[in-house]
Amino acid sequence: MDPLSSVLPYSFMCRLQDAARPGQPYANPFIHHARIRGQRARTLVPSTYKEVERTYAASVNAMDISSEDGRFLLSGGGDGSVVIHGLSNFTESVKQIHPVVGKVLANSSFAHEFALSACQFYPHDHGAFTTSGKDGKVKVWDTRKMTPVHKFTFPLPVIDHHMSLLKSAKPLIAAACMDKTIRICDLRTLSSVQTLSGHSKPVNCVRWSRHAANCLASGGADGKIALWDVRKARSCLAYLDANNAIPSTDLNANSLNFAHESAVVSLEFSESGTHLVSLGADHRLRTWSTVSGKNTLVNYGKVEFAFRDLHRHLQLAVTSLASPDLIFVPSRDKILVFDMVSGERLTTLTAHFQQVLTCAYHPHFQSLFSGATDRSIEMWTPETDFCDIQEEKEAAKKYQMNRWAKRQACNNITATLTADTWSDED
Amino acid sequence: MEPELWDKLARGKCRSETEPSESTSAGDYRIKRQRTVREEAHTVRSSLDQLYRTFPTDRFSYMFPPVVFRHQLYSCLPQKTRTEIDREVNAMRSRKEIRCIKLGFTGDELALVKQDSFREHVRGYARDHLKNPLIIERFLDFVDNFDISISTNDLKKDRAFTDEDIQSLVLVGVLIVREVGTWWLSFPGAGQFMKTFLSGREKVLTMVKKAKYSSVLESELIKRGLPKRCLGMHYTIHDVIGNDLVLVSDTTSGRLLRFRH
Numbered sequence: 001m002d003p004l005s006s007v008l009p010y011s012f013m014c015r016l017q018d019a020a021r022p023g024q025p026y027a028n029p030f031i032h033h034a035r036i037r038g039q040r041a042r043t044l045v046p047s048t049y050k051e052v053e054r055t056y057a058a059s060v061n062a063m064d065i066s067s068e069d070g071r072f073l074l075s076g077g078g079d080g081s082v083v084i085h086g087l088s089n090f091t092e093s094v095k096q097i098h099p100v101v102g103k104v105l106a107n108s109s110f111a112h113e114f115a116l117s118a119c120q121f122y123p124h125d126h127g128a129f130t131t132s133g134k135d136g137k138v139k140v141w142d143t144r145k146m147t148p149v150h151k152f153t154f155p156l157p158v159i160d161h162h163m164s165l166l167k168s169a170k171p172l173i174a175a176a177c178m179d180k181t182i183r184i185c186d187l188r189t190l191s192s193v194q195t196l197s198g199h200s201k202p203v204n205c206v207r208w209s210r211h212a213a214n215c216l217a218s219g220g221a222d223g224k225i226a227l228w229d230v231r232k233a234r235s236c237l238a239y240l241d242a243n244n245a246i247p248s249t250d251l252n253a254n255s256l257n258f259a260h261e262s263a264v265v266s267l268e269f270s271e272s273g274t275h276l277v278s279l280g281a282d283h284r285l286r287t288w289s290t291v292s293g294k295n296t297l298v299n300y301g302k303v304e305f306a307f308r309d310l311h312r313h314l315q316l317a318v319t320s321l322a323s324p325d326l327i328f329v330p331s332r333d334k335i336l337v338f339d340m341v342s343g344e345r346l347t348t349l350t351a352h353f354q355q356v357l358t359c360a361y362h363p364h365f366q367s368l369f370s371g372a373t374d375r376s377i378e379m380w381t382p383e384t385d386f387c388d389i390q391e392e393k394e395a396a397k398k399y400q401m402n403r404w405a406k407r408q409a410c411n412n413i414t415a416t417l418t419a420d421t422w423s424d425e426d
Numbered sequence: 427m428e429p430e431l432w433d434k435l436a437r438g439k440c441r442s443e444t445e446p447s448e449s450t451s452a453g454d455y456r457i458k459r460q461r462t463v464r465e466e467a468h469t470v471r472s473s474l475d476q477l478y479r480t481f482p483t484d485r486f487s488y489m490f491p492p493v494v495f496r497h498q499l500y501s502c503l504p505q506k507t508r509t510e511i512d513r514e515v516n517a518m519r520s521r522k523e524i525r526c527i528k529l530g531f532t533g534d535e536l537a538l539v540k541q542d543s544f545r546e547h548v549r550g551y552a553r554d555h556l557k558n559p560l561i562i563e564r565f566l567d568f569v570d571n572f573d574i575s576i577s578t579n580d581l582k583k584d585r586a587f588t589d590e591d592i593q594s595l596v597l598v599g600v601l602i603v604r605e606v607g608t609w610w611l612s613f614p615g616a617g618q619f620m621k622t623f624l625s626g627r628e629k630v631l632t633m634v635k636k637a638k639y640s641s642v643l644e645s646e647l648i649k650r651g652l653p654k655r656c657l658g659m660h661y662t663i664h665d666v667i668g669n670d671l672v673l674v675s676d677t678t679s680g681r682l683l684r685f686r687h
């Protein structure tokens with residue numbers, strides 16, 4: 001194994017090697033497997049034989065898959081309930097239902113008072129998870145007991161929160177608050193240690209960087225995306241600008257850089273950490289280079305955003321371990337699938353009856369989970385995931401027969417064409 | 427058939443034997459030229475030039491320079507992806523061939539004005555309306571390094587412009603208030619342009635809406651035309667299609683525009 005591959009993210013590794021030896025796409029198993037995963041991820045259909053057990057009495061607001069092993073699906077509802085589904089309990093029958101393995105009811109004293117806005121497993125261990133709610137609380141939970149261990153309380157609703165997925169990062173929770181600030185909570189001291197202010201309207205989404213342990217990006221209802229370094233005294237590094245305006249030395253002018261015309265509702269770093277994807281209420285999806293801080297100018301077309309309330313967070317998903325990076329974007333009752341680099345819209349996933357609020361991509365099964373206002377969690381699996389063996393055999397036989405018939409017809413035609421019907425014997 | 431003739435045919439030399447060599451080279455040249463013309467029709471630069479050339483500035487007594495919106499190129503060049511067009515426009519912008527100006531209501535309506543025509547137009551306007559046209563010369567040199575918007579602090583840096591200067595620049599119409607301390611760059615007559623532009627767009631949209639089944643062929647629209655006080659029909663159709671204000675489907679007799687309800 002390459003020593004580099006242990007350090008660099010998977011898809012980045014694949015791309016490196018891709019560039020190094022063009023024309024030999026399948027020489028390397030890394031590329032081969034990533035491409036297969038990419039192929040599978042782009043042909044998602046509503047699963048015909050897998051299903052997530054229905055429990056919700058309210059909308060599904062947030063979801064997360066345990067990143068270490070992918071065995072659990074955590075989700076939070078509009079009534080403050082929290083549910084964990086097991087994804088690895090396989091049954092003998094063909095039909096598989098992912099069962100509920102843990103649940104906090106909405107009327108329980110542990111649950112959030114109002115709607116839940118974001119949830120996430122502790123990145124390195126699914127023994128703990130964090131949730132944040134519209135009641136202004138960020139709670140840290142013990143997964144086994146399904147009880148909160150600690151809660152951070154803020155005066156106004158928390159719209160989103162995130163913990164860094166990097167192993168080198170400190171256990172800090174960044175919470176995007178309605179009071180225009182980002183609060184950093186430290187799990188080691190169990191206290192809110194830092195407040196980042198710089199947005200002029202409520203902060204809608206916050207994400208820790210995938211390659212710098214102390215950096216995070218935040219998007220606000222004012223249409224700005226800010227990059228922060230929590231170590232610095234003047235912690236705001238830059239505001240991203242959609243038109244790639246020439247950076248001015250004047251800081252006031254920089255604070256007038258707008259990433260979107262309207263509120264930023266979702267942010268996500270690509271798996272390699274080199275790109276940042278943002279979704280705005282101005283119906284645009286933009287991709288930013290985290291190296292240069294510039295708009296990559298990929299035009300994804302119009303992505304409809306149907307909510308009147310701009311202080312909300314929609315969760316988009318980015319593929320990991322797959323070779324062409326794909327983006328899954330909730331838009332009305334559909335999920336749009338884009339190629340991140342080319343901006344091409346590959347498919348539209350339609351099954352929900354109401355607004356889709358959240359997506360979560362499962363890197364091992366190449367499947368997608370989506371939650372919506374219609375109180376259901378839909379599961380999307382690759383088209384080729386399940387085929388009846390008998391049917392497959394028949395299809396192969398048919399294909400062979402077809403080929404044979406075609407070859408016969410071709411031979412007949414060539415025979416008639418090359419037949420010498422006019423020349424004399426001599 | 428003789429084997430030699432076969433060989434010649436295969437090599438494509440049959441004609442050069444019968445015809446003098448000079449005419450062949452002329453023919454080659456003609457083919458090459460045709461090919462380049464055909465290829466040029468599919469580049470951003472050529473379709474921009476085409477739109478600038480057909481822009482009716484004279485009909486509006488030169489109130490505004492030729493302006494093309496970026497999204498119009500999406501409709502002109504359907505064979506290119508929007509990403510490609512955006513990137514090419516950005517390259518032209520960084521080469522300072524064109525100037526991007528923010529007009530309109532939504533963020534994606536980015537107006538492109540040729541650098542030369544922008545300068546010429548601003549100079550012409552300032553000559554008639556400003557006592558001290560030298561400010562404009564200074565401004566045009568200064569503004570080369572900026573795009574879309576500019577802040578007061580940048581303008582005042584190194585005492586380039588005083589408050590009075592900025593006031594007169596606002597009067598000319600090259601600066602428009604964005605927020606406290608920042609300005610959008612613009613050109614004199616931008617308001618007049620937007621008025622004519624939007625009235626044309628509205629006319630075309632009602633034409634599409636009022637048509638049978640709310641759908642019209644592009645050729646049909648061009649046949650009907652727009653009144654003289656609007657910008658050209660081609661121009662407006664490109665705007666309506668590129669901005670996704672109508673649904674477009676390709677038919678055997680051209681593009682079909684359908685109203686988006």
